[in-house]
Amino acid sequence: MASHPATFSTGQSPAAAVDALNVADDAQTIGALPDDVVMETVNLNVFYGDFHAVHDVNLSFGKNEITAMIGPSGCGKSTVLRCLNRMNDLVPSARVEGSINYHGQNIYAPKVDPIAVREHIGMVFQKPNPFPKSIYDNIAYGPRVIGMKVDNMDDVVEEALRGAALWDEVKDKLKQSAYGLSGGQQQRLCIARTIATKPDVILMDEPCSALDPIATSKVEDLMLQMRKDYTIIVVTHNMQQAARVSDRTAFFTARPDETTGNRTGLLVEFDRTKDIFANPHDPRTEAYISGRFG
Amino acid sequence: MSNVAARTASSVTAVNLSTGKSKDKNLGSIVFLGALWFSLFFGIVVLVALIVDTAIDGAPRFDKYLFTNFTQTFDPTQAERLAASGRDPKVLSAEYSGFKSGIIGSIILMLTTAVMAIPLGVASAVYLEEFASKTSRFSRIVEINLQNLAAVPAVIYGMLSVGLMAALGAQRGIAIGGAVALALLILPVVIITTREALRSVPSEIRQGSLALGATVWQTTWRQVLPAAVPGISTGTILGLSRAIGEAAPLVMLGFGAINFAPAFPFIGSKIEAFPLEIYDASSNSQEIIRESASAGIIVLLVMILAMNAIAIIIRNKFQKSW
Amino acid sequence: MSVLTEPGPPPGVGPAPVLTGKSRPGEAVIKVLLVVATTTSVLVTAGILLAVLEPALEFFRRESIGEFLSFDTNKQFSALPLVVGTGLTTVIALSVAIPIGLGAAMYLSEYASKRARKWLKPTVELLAGVPSVVYGFFAVFFVIPVVLRDWLGIPVSAYNSLGAGLVLGVMIIPTIASLSEDALSAVPLALRQGSFAMGANRMQTTLRVVFPAALSGIAAAVVLGMSRAVGETMIVLMAGGSIKSTSADITQGHETMTGVIARTALGESPVESTEYKYLFAVALLLFIITFVMNMISIAIVRRFRQAY
Numbered sequence: 001m002a003s004h005p006a007t008f009s010t011g012q013s014p015a016a017a018v019d020a021l022n023v024a025d026d027a028q029t030i031g032a033l034p035d036d037v038v039m040e041t042v043n044l045n046v047f048y049g050d051f052h053a054v055h056d057v058n059l060s061f062g063k064n065e066i067t068a069m070i071g072p073s074g075c076g077k078s079t080v081l082r083c084l085n086r087m088n089d090l091v092p093s094a095r096v097e098g099s100i101n102y103h104g105q106n107i108y109a110p111k112v113d114p115i116a117v118r119e120h121i122g123m124v125f126q127k128p129n130p131f132p133k134s135i136y137d138n139i140a141y142g143p144r145v146i147g148m149k150v151d152n153m154d155d156v157v158e159e160a161l162r163g164a165a166l167w168d169e170v171k172d173k174l175k176q177s178a179y180g181l182s183g184g185q186q187q188r189l190c191i192a193r194t195i196a197t198k199p200d201v202i203l204m205d206e207p208c209s210a211l212d213p214i215a216t217s218k219v220e221d222l223m224l225q226m227r228k229d230y231t232i233i234v235v236t237h238n239m240q241q242a243a244r245v246s247d248r249t250a251f252f253t254a255r256p257d258e259t260t261g262n263r264t265g266l267l268v269e270f271d272r273t274k275d276i277f278a279n280p281h282d283p284r285t286e287a288y289i290s291g292r293f294g
Numbered sequence: 295m296s297n298v299a300a301r302t303a304s305s306v307t308a309v310n311l312s313t314g315k316s317k318d319k320n321l322g323s324i325v326f327l328g329a330l331w332f333s334l335f336f337g338i339v340v341l342v343a344l345i346v347d348t349a350i351d352g353a354p355r356f357d358k359y360l361f362t363n364f365t366q367t368f369d370p371t372q373a374e375r376l377a378a379s380g381r382d383p384k385v386l387s388a389e390y391s392g393f394k395s396g397i398i399g400s401i402i403l404m405l406t407t408a409v410m411a412i413p414l415g416v417a418s419a420v421y422l423e424e425f426a427s428k429t430s431r432f433s434r435i436v437e438i439n440l441q442n443l444a445a446v447p448a449v450i451y452g453m454l455s456v457g458l459m460a461a462l463g464a465q466r467g468i469a470i471g472g473a474v475a476l477a478l479l480i481l482p483v484v485i486i487t488t489r490e491a492l493r494s495v496p497s498e499i500r501q502g503s504l505a506l507g508a509t510v511w512q513t514t515w516r517q518v519l520p521a522a523v524p525g526i527s528t529g530t531i532l533g534l535s536r537a538i539g540e541a542a543p544l545v546m547l548g549f550g551a552i553n554f555a556p557a558f559p560f561i562g563s564k565i566e567a568f569p570l571e572i573y574d575a576s577s578n579s580q581e582i583i584r585e586s587a588s589a590g591i592i593v594l595l596v597m598i599l600a601m602n603a604i605a606i607i608i609r610n611k612f613q614k615s616w
Numbered sequence: 617m618s619v620l621t622e623p624g625p626p627p628g629v630g631p632a633p634v635l636t637g638k639s640r641p642g643e644a645v646i647k648v649l650l651v652v653a654t655t656t657s658v659l660v661t662a663g664i665l666l667a668v669l670e671p672a673l674e675f676f677r678r679e680s681i682g683e684f685l686s687f688d689t690n691k692q693f694s695a696l697p698l699v700v701g702t703g704l705t706t707v708i709a710l711s712v713a714i715p716i717g718l719g720a721a722m723y724l725s726e727y728a729s730k731r732a733r734k735w736l737k738p739t740v741e742l743l744a745g746v747p748s749v750v751y752g753f754f755a756v757f758f759v760i761p762v763v764l765r766d767w768l769g770i771p772v773s774a775y776n777s778l779g780a781g782l783v784l785g786v787m788i789i790p791t792i793a794s795l796s797e798d799a800l801s802a803v804p805l806a807l808r809q810g811s812f813a814m815g816a817n818r819m820q821t822t823l824r825v826v827f828p829a830a831l832s833g834i835a836a837a838v839v840l841g842m843s844r845a846v847g848e849t850m851i852v853l854m855a856g857g858s859i860k861s862t863s864a865d866i867t868q869g870h871e872t873m874t875g876v877i878a879r880t881a882l883g884e885s886p887v888e889s890t891e892y893k894y895l896f897a898v899a900l901l902l903f904i905i906t907f908v909m910n911m912i913s914i915a916i917v918r919r920f921r922q923a924y
Contacts, residue, residue, distance in 0.1 A: 087505060092427060105635055113637030119507035120633050129498035132521050142506035145516065190502070197506055200633065323819040330727065333719025334736065337743045337789050344746070344754045351757070417653035425650060438914060439658050445840060445910045447847025449874055450664055450903055452881075453896065457667030478660050485657065511643045532745070539747025542849035545878045569749040573850065576753045584757075591750050602745050606738040 029281040031271025034062025034248065038201060038231045039084065039121075043098035046079050048091065052257075053079050055266045056098075059250055061201070066223060066232045068242035068273065071252030072288065076265020077235045080252075081203050084233065085121035086114035102201075119146050122194035126206040128186035130178035130193075135161075135170050138178050138189055142197040156196055163229075164192035165222050184215025188222065195230070202226070204234040208241065220245050239289055242273065249273045251285045345595065352588030359384065360589055363392030365571065370582065391586045393593070395556075396571030399469070399549075400538055402560045403567055406473035407480065407537050412530055414477070415484030416519075422485075423492040424514045444482035451479040452546025459547070466548035470561040475543040480533035487529020491522040524612030528605045535601035539594060541569040568594055664903070672900040675893035684897060689860040693894050695901055697860040701777065701870030702846055705856055708781025708866060709788060709845040714838060716785075717792030721834075724793070725800035726822045737797065744790040752854030755783040760855065770867060775857035778866040784851050788841040795840060799833020800826055836916040843909040847902065849874040873902045 040060040046053045054076035061067050069077040082088040083096055086107060099106040107117045131138050139157045143150050150156055157174065161167040166188045170181070178189055187207060194202055204223075208216040223232060223245050236242050242249050250270040254263035269276060269285045280286040368376070368386040377383040384390045418436075426433045455475035464471060495518050503513040519526075544567050556563040572594065575587035676684070679693050686694040720740055724733050760779035764770045772778060803826045811821040827834075857869015858879060871879075877895050885891040 085505065087501065090501070090504070092429070102635070103633055105633075107635060111637075112635045115507055115509050116633075116635045116637060118505055120635070122507075123501075123505035125498065125501065125505075127498060129496075129502040131499060131502065131517055141503070141516070142508075145503070145506065145508040145512045193502075193506065318817045318819070320817070323817055326819045326823075327727065330719045330723035333716045334723045334740065336716050337720070337740055337786065337793075340786050341743060341746065344750070344758070347758045347762075348750075348754070414653050414656055417650050418657060421647075421650035421654045425647065426654075436654055436657060439661055441914050442907065442910045443657060443660060445843045445847075445906060445913075446664065447849065447874065447902060447906055449847070449849045449877055450668065450899055453899055454660065454664045454667045457670075458663065481657060481660070509640065509643060511646055535745055539745070539749070541747065541749045542874070542878060545849070546881045548881075569747050569850075572753070573749050573854070576749075576756070576854070587753065588757075591753060594747060595750065598745055598747065599742070602738075602742055606735075609738075610734055 027282060028058075028267060029269040029271070029285075030058070031269070031275055031281075033060050034065055036063040037061065038063045039100065039102045039233075041080065041083075041098065041100050044080065044083065044100060045097040046076070046083060046088065047095045047097070049093040051262050052264045055255075055264050057252075057265075057267045059267065059270055061231055061233055062248065063231050064227055064229075065247040066227055066234060066245050067248045067250065068246035069233070069235045069250045069252060070237075070239060070242050070288075071265070071268075072254060073237075074263045074265065075252035075254045077250075077252045078205055079265065081205055081233060081235050084201070084203055085118045085123055087118075087123060089114050119197060120199055121201045121203060122197060122199035123203040123205065124187070124190050124194055124207050127210050128183055128190050130181070130186050130189050133178065134175045135178050135181070135189060136174040138193050139196045142193055146197055148197065160192040160196035161189075163195045163226070164188045165218065165225070166192055182215070184211050184218060187211060187215070187219060191219070191222065191226075195226070199230070201231045201233065204232065206235055206237060209237060216241070239277075243277050246273045249276045251276065251280075251282075251288065253284055253288070345592070348588045348591050348595075352585055352590070352592055355586045355589035356592075357390075359390040360392045360586065360593065361397060362394060363390050364394050365575070366391040367578070367580070367583065369580070388580050388582045388586075391575070391583055393568060393571050393575075393586075393590050395566040396568035396590075397593075398556065399565035399571075400568035402469050402556065402565055403472050403476060404534055404538050406469060406561055407476040408530070408534055410473060410477035411480050411484050411533065411537075415481050415530075415533075416488050416526060418481075418485045419488035419492060420514055420519070423489050424510060424518065440482050440485055444486065447542075448479055448540055449542040449546060451475045452543030454478065455543065456546055465562075465564070467564045468562055469556065469565045471547045472544050472549060472565070472567065473561070475547060476537040476540060479540065479543060480537050483533040483536065484530055487532070488522070488526045491525025491529065492518060494525060495521045524608050528609040531601050531605040531608070535598045535605070538601075539569055539598055541567065541573055544570055668896055668899050668903055671893050671896035675890065675897040678890050678893065687862050689862060693890070693897075694860070695873075695898055697862045698871055698873045698876055698898060699901070699905075700862045701856065701860070701872040701875070702852075704777045704864070704866055704870055705781040705784055705852055705872060706842060706845045708778060709785035710838070710842060712782055712785025713788045713792050713841055713845075717789045717837075717841070718796055718834065720789070720793040721796035721800055722822055722827070724797045726818065726826060737794065740793050741790045743786065746787070748787065748848055748850035749854070751783050751787055752851045755779045755851060755855035759783055772867040773857070773869055775855055775869040776867050777856055777870045780852050780854075780856035781866070783855065784845050784848055787848065787851065788844050791844055792837050792841040795837030796830070796834045799830040799837065802833065803829045832916050832919060836913045839909050839913040839916065843906045843913070846909070847874060847906050849878050853878045873898050877902070 037060045041057050044057040045055055057076075057080055059067075059080075069081065071077050079088065083100060088094045088096065096108055099108060101107075102117070102121065105112070131141060133141070136157055139160050140153050142148075143153070143156055158167060158171075161170060166185060169185060170189075173180075178186065181189060187210075191202075191207075208219050211219065220241060223234070226232060234242075234246065248271065251268045252265050253268050254265050256263050269280060269282045271281075276285065277289055280289060363384075366386055367388050370383075370387045370389045374383060374387075376386060422433060422436060452475050455471050455478070458474060459466070459468075459471040499517050499521065500513050503517045504510070508516070549565070549567050549570050556565045568590070572587050572590045575583050575590065578584060578587075675693075683691055683693050684695050687696045687700075688694050689697045724737055724740075728736055756775070756779075759782060760772060760774065760776065764772045764779055770778070807825055807829055808821055811825040816824070852872045852875045856872055856875055858871050858875065859869050860871045861868060877898055880891055880895040883891075
């Protein structure tokens with residue numbers, strides 16, 4: 001098991017650490033790939049205006065697996081995640097090269113509608129963002145807007161809340177504002193809201209970073225339960241979390257541009273979580289998970 | 295330099311520690327603060343003086359006839375004489391002159407204005423905030439145009455409506471002409487305040503909705519607009535309160551001197567506007583009618599101040615901190 | 617370095633999801649409506665130009681530009697005396713509104729607590745909500761006879777630029793106060809902290825650090841207030857007098873641009889008469905003047921925004 005992150009105190013800057021490791025910047029290690037691939041990125045490059053945010057990322061996400069994306073701040077892991085359901089379209093200057101194939105279809109193909117993509121690929125955000133409505137309406141909103149055929153909305157709401165392990169806590173106050181819930185409950189409500197539309201893949205962008213340890217462990221338990229029904233891709237700062245919940249881990253790092261100093265994110269290593277934590281191939285991965293920089 | 299610093303530091307210490315007074319309590323600072331207080335309350339004092347002076351002038355005329363009678367200009371003594379012939383002086387004498395046509399007219403004007411300005415203004419604001427690219431040429435042109443329109447003199451909006459009504463072959467002095475002028479006059483206010491209200495809705499709400507597969511319009515209609523309603527109503531009420539007191543554009547449109555209640559459906563009938571009727575009464579040679587103008591002003595001010603107060607309360611009460 | 621090569625066929629898990637767009641005709645219609653609504657505001661500007669320009673050009677077909685641009689108060693269609701009248705009332709209004717508005721803005725931005733500001737700012741803004749016809753009434757029946765004549769003993773005529781200008785000044789206080797407050801509040805806190813750290817007190821910080829830093833925003837506020845004063849109609853119509861005059865005597869009446877517009881419109885001039893067309897020529901001049909001021913104000917604000 002990797003050392004605890006609180007122990008890293010070498011005082012070394014990340015760049016210096018990379019130099020010290022003396023490895024080629026673009027070296028990449030790809031370990032065992034999933035058999036049943038739901039989604040994959042092929043030579044994914046992301047730009048914001050002239051800024052090259054992410055360089056050549058190739059990943060595949062297995063069905064009913066949890067894939068964790070880890071790495072230091074600014075390594076592009078959240079950017080990659082936001083490309084996976086085209087939420088990056090909302091940034092006017094964003095541009096994507098390469099392709100992201102979902103069940104064999106490139107979601108960036110011209111004919112693809114980002115709205116339809118998001119119906120299949122849901123997202124949970126860093127900060128819980130319930131709508132300023134009742135708990136019930138928060139859940140019912142998704143099925144309503146995508147025009148899902150629903151026999152009884154009450155059942156859909158109950159099923160989604162049970163799916164997010166929240167039903168017992170809120171069943172008596174469904175008509176109350178979602179803002180009255182605690183942070184952890186709000187985040188599980190956002191998960192319930194996402195599964196109410198019956199997506200195939202769920203993206204989670206640091207879902208526990210705003211939560212306390214107890215709420216975090218509830219969300220982690222929930223993720224493990226949800227794995228049997230969904231494919232989950234999670235970005236996390238917390239290596240323990242990646243180790244605890246994920247089946248596969250992708251480690252990203254950032255490479256500063258020599259002239260501009262802008263940091264471009266790239267994939268260093270992608271493998272089964274147990275392998276990457278027990279036996280990392282790339283010295284940068286090892287340095288990160290052993291807490292030498294990050 | 296270090297001398298100065300040392301002296302300042304020591305004096306601060308001395309002042310603070312030995313006397314308990316801060317440097318903000320010296321004479322210059324007190325005079326300055328007094329001047330700022332004066333500035334802040336000058337306007338309020340003027341407003342109070344205006345209300346008190348006008349209320350005293352209008353005191354004899356705070357009666358129901360202010361609301362139930364039309365403008366009456368018969369000399370009171372003449373009216374008394376006519377009363378001998380069996381006619382009711384209350385419907386003739388200037389003593390009982392009222393603003394019925396103006397009050398009805400202004401309410402019609404305000405409602406018609408609201409019906410035009412709110413959908414148009416909110417739609418523009420929604421397009422600019424939620425749909426248009428902020429950097430597009432169209433957005434920039436609209437932006438500058440709005441800032442300019444917000445400062446175009448009110449009387450010129452009257453000319454625009456005159457031109458429009460003439461082009462449509464409509465009669466002068468009808469409600470719709472005035473409402474068009476007033477709606478276009480407050481349109482920039484409605485757009486600008488609605489945009490601010492939309493902008494204050496956090497982007498997390500939009501992202502949460504879009505991530506569920508909602509379209510931009512669904513997100514706007516079901517999430518962003520409802521969350522922005524308090525801000526939008528504040529701006530709209532302020533805009534309408536400006537419209538109800540505005541007289542200049544209506545002068546251009548030939549409003550005034552209507553001594554009958556407008557016929558349904560109102561928008562095509564000739565109407566009077568409250569502020570214009572007050573203007574007419576205040577320039578009347580009979581003092582008794584000028585008294586009614588004072589009383590009418592208090593009524594108008596109560597209406598406008600009430601609208602402003604509602605707007606401020608909505609703003610302060612429903613302002614979400616998110 | 618190993619690279620994932622085969623994108624491969626989709627693993628067999630039922631039919632592939634449909635990702636092509638649904639047609640949403642309702643939303644397309646809505647978007648068109650939104651664009652149309654947004655375009656209205658541009659059309660309003662075009663409409664104003666058209667509505668004013670056409671009769672104004674008719675005026676210039678009948679009368680010479682030389683007569684229009686003349687200071688001669690005896691000429692029926694001279695416009696420059698009106699500019700003088702408007703200029704006088706505007707200067708008087710600004711001499712009231714700049715110090716008072718700025719003082720209120722400084723208090724709100726630098727002294728008032730956040731809680732106090734939340735209620736004080738709208739209260740100051742209330743002054744902008746008072747209808748101009750009410751201000752005009754106040755000028756004619758209180759400020760001129762009581763304040764100027766009785767209290768201050770100034771021998772003013774019944775309608776005069778001083779009375780109209782002072783009341784006009786009160787009306788534009790909120791414009792100047794509110795926008796200046798925005799400019800002062802936008803000055804970064806670090807500048808104030810720097811000043812306090814040098815041992816300056818609140819007054820010195822406000823006057824020597826915050827005020828200069830916000831100067832361009834304040835200038836924009838003043839220009840906008842000026843534009844409001846130039847375009848205001850009812851106050852000068854009621855209190856400013858109806859005699860064309862180029863004298864600088866503010867105790868006398870001066871006809872103004874907006875005054876002559878409203879007076880002509882209220883009068884009996886037939887729509888086709890030259891008097892009525894003259895009104896539009898004056899309005900064109902008024903529009904140009906306020907337009908230039910607004911553009912100056914906008915340009916100052918643009919530059920000021922870039923500063924931080």
